[in-house]
Amino acid sequence: MLTATSLPNDIDALKALVWSMTETVQKLEATVASCTHEIERLKLLIATLQRMLFGRHSEKLGRQIEQLQLELEELQTAEAEQAPVAPSGTEAPARRHPVRRPLPDHLPRDTQTHQPAEPACPDCGGVWRQLGEDVSEVLEYVPARFRVIRHVRPKYTCSCCDRMVQAPAPSRPLARSFAGPGLLAHVLVAKFCDHLPLYRQSQIYAREGVELDDSTLADWVGGSSRLLRPLVDALRQHVLSADKLHADDTPVPVLAPGKGHTKSGRLWTYVRDDRPAADETPPAVWFSYSPDRKGEHPQTHLKDFTGILQADGYAGFGQLYETGRIREAACWAHVRGKFYDLHVARPSVVTQTALEQIAALYAIEAAIRGSPPAERRAVRQARSRPRLLEFHRWLNDQLGKLSRKSETTAAIQYALNRWEALVRYTEDGRIEIDNNAAERALRGVALGRKNFLFLGSDAGGERAAAIYSLIGSAKLNGLDPEAYLRHVLGVIADYPVNQVADLLPWNLKLDAPAS
Numbered sequence: 001m002l003t004a005t006s007l008p009n010d011i012d013a014l015k016a017l018v019w020s021m022t023e024t025v026q027k028l029e030a031t032v033a034s035c036t037h038e039i040e041r042l043k044l045l046i047a048t049l050q051r052m053l054f055g056r057h058s059e060k061l062g063r064q065i066e067q068l069q070l071e072l073e074e075l076q077t078a079e080a081e082q083a084p085v086a087p088s089g090t091e092a093p094a095r096r097h098p099v100r101r102p103l104p105d106h107l108p109r110d111t112q113t114h115q116p117a118e119p120a121c122p123d124c125g126g127v128w129r130q131l132g133e134d135v136s137e138v139l140e141y142v143p144a145r146f147r148v149i150r151h152v153r154p155k156y157t158c159s160c161c162d163r164m165v166q167a168p169a170p171s172r173p174l175a176r177s178f179a180g181p182g183l184l185a186h187v188l189v190a191k192f193c194d195h196l197p198l199y200r201q202s203q204i205y206a207r208e209g210v211e212l213d214d215s216t217l218a219d220w221v222g223g224s225s226r227l228l229r230p231l232v233d234a235l236r237q238h239v240l241s242a243d244k245l246h247a248d249d250t251p252v253p254v255l256a257p258g259k260g261h262t263k264s265g266r267l268w269t270y271v272r273d274d275r276p277a278a279d280e281t282p283p284a285v286w287f288s289y290s291p292d293r294k295g296e297h298p299q300t301h302l303k304d305f306t307g308i309l310q311a312d313g314y315a316g317f318g319q320l321y322e323t324g325r326i327r328e329a330a331c332w333a334h335v336r337g338k339f340y341d342l343h344v345a346r347p348s349v350v351t352q353t354a355l356e357q358i359a360a361l362y363a364i365e366a367a368i369r370g371s372p373p374a375e376r377r378a379v380r381q382a383r384s385r386p387r388l389l390e391f392h393r394w395l396n397d398q399l400g401k402l403s404r405k406s407e408t409t410a411a412i413q414y415a416l417n418r419w420e421a422l423v424r425y426t427e428d429g430r431i432e433i434d435n436n437a438a439e440r441a442l443r444g445v446a447l448g449r450k451n452f453l454f455l456g457s458d459a460g461g462e463r464a465a466a467i468y469s470l471i472g473s474a475k476l477n478g479l480d481p482e483a484y485l486r487h488v489l490g491v492i493a494d495y496p497v498n499q500v501a502d503l504l505p506w507n508l509k510l511d512a513p514a515s
Helices: 011-054 058-082 181-192 198-207 214-240 296-301 315-322 332-345 349-368 373-399 407-417 436-441 443-452 458-476 481-494 497-503
Strands: 155-157 164-166 244-256 261-272 284-290 307-310 326-329
Touching: 011 332, 181 198, 181 214, 181 458, 181 481, 198 214, 214 261, 214 284, 214 458, 214 481, 214 497, 244 436, 244 458, 261 296, 261 436, 261 458, 284 296, 284 458, 296 315, 307 315, 315 326, 332 349, 332 407, 349 373, 349 407, 373 407, 436 443, 443 458, 458 481, 481 497
Parallel strands: 244 307, 307 326
Antiparallel strands: 155 164, 244 261, 261 284
């Protein structure tokens, strides 16, 4: 510790001491500043990870919504249970009820006629004469039932000669299998749409008195996947023939045989959906599985594709853009998400302003959704483009005011590094502002991943991709996936391979479900 008596009397020595102390203080300040930035970075990272785990992550958010729905359901149930019962002949206290919708016309009606207990007038014995009737309807549920379909083929012989005749045996979806198309469709949809693993389905069917081993169900899933393969190929050709695609991928745990643990496979999704730009081409989605996330997989999937690819910033797509054959369109939802994470963890004027600017861009998009590309482009050039130019200047200005190590700077750099791809949607009315079409296609996979825990093998990943493709495309075209697969599985075994595209969802008009 320095004291007045320990200081040197020489002025040069004093100057050297002061300079040395100044350098030491500057180094300490730099160290403290660096530590402060690192602490802030780690805090923000922890807060982001906690939100992903406990709050904002889509799967957890879904569970939070489900929990709130359960709480609401419990309150409504308790209210109904505790509501006072009005004495006979009096009105019950007024309660708020949801608006009662008319019962659907397509449902089958069973009529039960309730006659008076007295067959004749108890006063004079006269015959009743009907004046009219009161009709009320009650919605009832009849549990799904298994049914055995007996195919009987009589044999006939000619009474004059030895000629015999018999109708040919009807085709079955899977050779030497007793599963009908409706049952196969139900198993597939329960597994890949309702996220019920086969062993759970086996337990459910056992309660109905039908013993179906999960290995038998697995054989059916594998056989159905093989049967549907030509249709999935036709679907892939339709999707990849577009001039604009949405792409994304998600991890799926896959059992690694002999290693006792799982590896991380990937499901890639490619969505063709230009309805927001008033295009009437049928929407569709195609999934593909790969055992890893190497860039060679999307490069193989899109080797013949030419047009616009809307995706996130995954480096594996980079080589596709280098050729010029595919143009990149980036996703504003990803940019918004980075500022949102920062704003939730530590609100600031910068994050608030950025979110407001992006919200204004989305408001413009909401007003022109469903309009033709030329109209969308004109509105974007007139309204969105000036906002984007100002936003770009503002983002660059903020970089000079923020530490290079701050997380806010990283969010700004994320946007600026992709700026050309982010603003491309203002130049082409076909392009969307974000990649949400692909992310929506992956939501069902996330739910299935939670239930299945893992896929059994790489081959299982390929089967899952095929069925996800058909179910997702049926949904995009407004079809009940189970009704669609029931119809397809009922005819595809005998369908000409070169005409299998006739069975794509938009080429079918399915009747309402039979009673």
